[in-house]
Amino acid sequence: MPQYYVNDRAQANGDHEVHKYGCIWLAKVTSKTYLGTYESCHGAVQKAKTFYSTADGCAYCCPACHKK
Ligand SMILES: [Zn+2]
Numbered sequence: 715m716p717q718y719y720v721n722d723r724a725q726a727n728g729d730h731e732v733h734k735y736g737c738i739w740l741a742k743v744t745s746k747t748y749l750g751t752y753e754s755c756h757g758a759v760q761k762a763k764t765f766y767s768t769a770d771g772c773a774y775c776c777p778a779c780h781k782k
Pocket of ligand 1: 772774
């Protein structure tokens, strides 16, 4: 199962993006929190919301969980 991380820094719109390990955008994240391994991004985003209520899936690696 893939490993997921959440960006500790919010984007301009206030969202904390959730990324799958290996995402090209994750490489640019300077501070992240490890969420664990999940079958899909849904579980990962749910976990990320326990850290950041504005957590949202990355449009590139987690399109099924990307809301905006
Ligand atoms: Zn990503």
